[in-house]
Amino acid sequence: MTFRNATRRDLPAVLALLADEDQVLDPASIEVGAAHERAxxxxxxxPRNEMLVLTDGTGGTPGMDGAPGADEVVLGCLQLTYIPGLGQNGQERAVVEAVRVRADRRGAGLGAELMRLAVERARERGCGLVQLTSSKRRTAAHRFYERLGFARSHEGFKLQLKP
Structure with missing residues (x-):
């Protein structure tokens, strides 16, 4: 398996993971819109954001531009954002978002490996804290994060802004 920064070629696969976490969607069926491209x-x-993917590593030799091989399958993804702050003794904090593992590959430790690698990146960067939020209805994800050592330390709030 390979853990790396996502490339533009990975975008349909990442969007497929984010679109439906309960089934495997064919990345070719995903419409990548202009807003996705901009984001x-x-x-x-x-430099404070990373979209990371875990792949099966079977894509062959990367292209000259460093892009993954055409046959490589994206098995999981997450976004890691580094936030400077005065708390934590001035250390950055890492925020983990959009964590997904393909529905047909769950239960084999891929999610734990993805999170372990993300925490390792944050630690190497000098972050003092890794934090995440998860929808209240994702109870299996909550158990997963707790098994990894994450604590329910805060109550989260969101305000949806309409364009």
Missing amino acids: FAAIEAD
Whole structure:
């Protein structure tokens, strides 16, 4: 398996993972819109953001541009954002979002490996804390995060803004 920064070629597979966590969607069936393209370009250009993928590593030799091989399958993804702050003794904190593992590959430790690698990246960067939020209805995900050592330390709030 390979853990790496996502490339533009991975975008349909990542969107497929985010679109439906209960079934495997064919990335070829996913419409990548202009808003997705802009968001991915912004993540890719921002040194405080990373879209990371875990792949099966079977894609063959990467292209000259470092892009994955055409046959490589994205098994999981997450976004890691680094936030500077005055708390935590001035250390950055890492925020983990959009954690997904393909429905047909769950239960084999891929999610734990994905999170372990993300925490390792945050630690190497000097972060003092890794945090995440999860929808209240994702109870299996909550048990998963708790098994990894994450504590329910805060109550989260969101305000949906309409365009």
